[in-house]
Amino acid sequence: MVLQIFFGNYFSVLEEMAELNLPLFVHGEVTNSSVDIFDREKVLMEHITTADAVKFVESCKEAATVTPQHLLLNRNALFQGGLQPPNYCLPLVKRETIV
Secondary structure (H helix, E strand, C coil): CHHHHHHHHHHHHHHHHHHCCCCCCCCCCCCCCCCCCCCCCCCEECCCCCHHHHHHHHHHCCEECCCHHHHHCCHHHHCCCCCCHHHCCCCCCCCCCCC
């Protein structure tokens, strides 16, 4: 089976994901000029961090991911008690607002 060869040791993880109905998100690009890059897969915006991004996703019925740190931290968490490297991530955490 091609998947077993290509994904090697990850095949069992992919099988378990399928059993649990978990999606597989892939950051990828197509470089073949015959593929229309603007009319194909469903769009999923990764790591949205602003109210504007939430409104955009809601308005066009697309999907998005939000990382836990962006739900739990605000930008003050980067500097409280001195520089806090564990709280640094990209995109940077934002000021606290109600979305």
